[in-house]
Amino acid sequence: MKLKLNLNNARFEITAVKPDQYPKNDIPEITFVGRSNVGKSSLINAMLNRKNLAKVAATPGRTRVINFYNIDDKIYFVDLPGYGFAKVSKSMKSGWKDLIETYLTEREQLRKVVMLVDIRHSPTSDDVLMHEWLKTMKRSYVVVATKLDKIPRSKIKERLSDIRNTLKLRDDVKIISFSSETKQGRDELWEEILEESSFS
Structure with missing residues (x-):
């Protein structure tokens, strides 16, 4: 039976x-x-x-912590620090890497990883590395292409194909197109998150 949540x-x-x-x-x-x-x-909002x-940072790359959001005392949404921002020191980047890897490697409660990429651009080398790591660790994951409202509808198929090819996604790995502005993709992502296997 699918988990029921009170989002309030x-x-x-x-x-x-x-x-x-x-x-x-x-x-x-x-x-x-991401x-x-x-x-x-x-x-997340x-x-x-x-x-x-979830606070939206005015300056990218500022989040250096892991934030836990409790949803109805039944699941957590966990927001990891963003990676790949150029304007930070190497030591700070190394610290973020350790923070992210420690959580993803050791956390037994982790059921699924939602990997975000920007639909407007090809995945970066950091995105490719993250995806390879998820495959190696055999973590359950889904890829979400954000900022859907920022591109013309005629470009969606082309952009999703580029993301799939750049990340070398298997055919069975889903990409969900998502817009935080219009909420398109929200129901589909909830379906993916709440699938029974996530809570077995």
Whole structure:
């Protein structure tokens, strides 16, 4: 039976930078990854019908922590730091890498990774690396192409094909086109997140 959620009962719960700060329970977690400025916070807000539960950074690359959002005490949305932003130091990039990899490698409650890419551009080398890592770790994941409202409808098929080819996605890996402005793709992504296998 599919999990039922009361989205009115969604709240920010905790910020963490190391494992001993993660929530101390067995609630399943859905995690969002993507490069800086890909629209993770906007997507989380759109998914939860909120305007600013997840804070949208004015300057890309500023988020250096993991944010946990509790949804009805049944699942967490977990927002990982954006990767690939050029205007930060190498030591800061290394710190983010450790933060992200530690969570993705060690967190037993993680059920699915939502990997965000910007539909307007070809995936970057950082995106390719993240996708290869997800495949290697055998994590369940879905790819979401954000900012759908920023391109003409006539370009959608071409852009999705480019993303699939650049990431070398298997045929069975879904790409969901998503707009935080119009909410297009929201229901499809919820279907993917709430599939029974995510909570087995």
